[in-house]
Amino acid sequence: MLFVLPALLYVGIFHLVPVVYGLVLSFTDYDPLSRTSPDVVGFDNYVAIFSDAAFRDSLLVTGRYVLMVLPVTVALALGLALLVNRPFPGVGLVRSALYVPHIVALTAVSMVWLWMYSSNGLINEVLGWFQLPAQSWLYDEDTALPAVAAMRVWKALGSNMVLLLAGLQSIPKELYEAARVDGARRWQLFRHITLPGLRPILVYVVAMDIIFLAQGFAEIFVLTGGGPLGSTTTTNYLIYTEAFQYNRMGSASAMAFVLFAFIAGASLLAVRGMLGRRQS
């Protein structure tokens, strides 16, 4: 018990107390600059943020962002995991290379992509080779969010692949052999052995991706600053500006809890949806 105490105290103070404190803040009009005590305003913050178009838009942007990145990442990562799930010369090197984007800080890689998307950057140059017109990727309302999402797919590919690979390797090989004796074809093996065997890890990967992607911040900060015209302002980015640029910490806290509810709801829905199919 004594061994656990330091950790318990720490997690209590730095993880649980802040949640309660934040919940309390979300019912006040707290302003960090005024040193008078804040007033309790009841549900005013929650009412206000839901009638605020900027907040509703940010939830939509966050949702679109997750939907742009998640399916592409998981599908590509699954394909890659299947490809590297067999020994061949250099397989370790390939796995490591694909994993590198995951280990590098989001802020740092966002800066590299900032150059790639810049007017003289690599992507426009490649377009030029094919006589295609240059795009102002991050300054165009239509392309900014997909551009950020593409970067995030690149970043998340490695970790998803490694997790799915671990899942693939936990499927008993005997299942495949038995099925092949029964004359199952390649697609049938994938559909009836690989996919069901991967389901637990797939559920985990999707849930974690939702939780992380829905909190997109650093990449937005570096690449677009939420623009153009708010088209990449994720909820997390809006919370940051609301709390630390406009000093409205009460309503920022309310936004954080609404985001929390959405993330929890979305990941639970995904988990239930994916596990539910097992029964049918």
Next chain:
Amino acid sequence: MTNTLSPPTGREAPPAATRPRRRRRRGGLDGHDRLTRAVLLLGTCLLVMVPFAWMISLAFTPPEQAFGSVALVPEDPTLENFSTALLDADLLRALANSAIVAAVVVLGNCVIAILAGYAFAMLPFRGSTAVFFSLVATTAIPVSVTLIPLFLMTRGVPLAGGNDILGQGGSGLLDTLAGLTLPHLVMPMNIFLARQYFSGSSRDLAEAARIDGAGEWRIFSRIYLPLAKPLVAVIAIFSFTGVWDDFLWPLVITSSPESQTVQLALARFLVDGNVQYGPLMAGVVLVTLPVIAVFLFNQRGFISGLTDGSVKG
């Protein structure tokens, strides 16, 4: 880490002849299949590596050439960007700051999280499972929920930064290195990894030592901790990268260059509209290098920090 996934030596797939994904096992398409796979993988690897290649290239390209089309291999490479990044942009100080913060955080996690994980696995007490799972559940709380309260709590630390005993009046630990370490000192994920590790180890040694009259602390520090080197490595790596790569917390609590961390120092290149990509990329290379070095040194630890949390969990 019994479930450790290691790229070169992990539990490999069965021999090629019995593999499922072969289209015609006795047909002549094996070579064709293998070629397709090699081309696909090589292409993907090259694509994934492209941003890194140009990151390095830009870092060595003279600043005045960085606005045209940039060659993969700079024609006249220069170190100018590195000196600009280190000296003009104060990256040197940021590297030192981040190193200090990371050292404290790694130490905190290695001591407190491992102790807790050990106790949850080997010395269960009434309700310990419930306590353990509520600790781990905190990892799912979005950062933005705790960000503002943590900011206010850091500002309100009593008797620090001009505060009175009630934590009023001053700036507390805002804009200090101590404030930077606060939310990372114990990462709940590390408690989880430690418990997973120790639940896999045998209790016989502990029982034998107990019969010999050894205290619990002695059993932990003399018997189990020395056996847990892979765990220490994983937790050190996990904590180091977590705090080294963190952006939002330093962004929120630091205001002066004196307490800036690496990621924040990089972001300072961005503020004046015209981004100087040369020095910026030199900075990115310098900041990324330690993480890549740790990765190359201990890939197994890096990857098992990720997979052990899932497959066994």
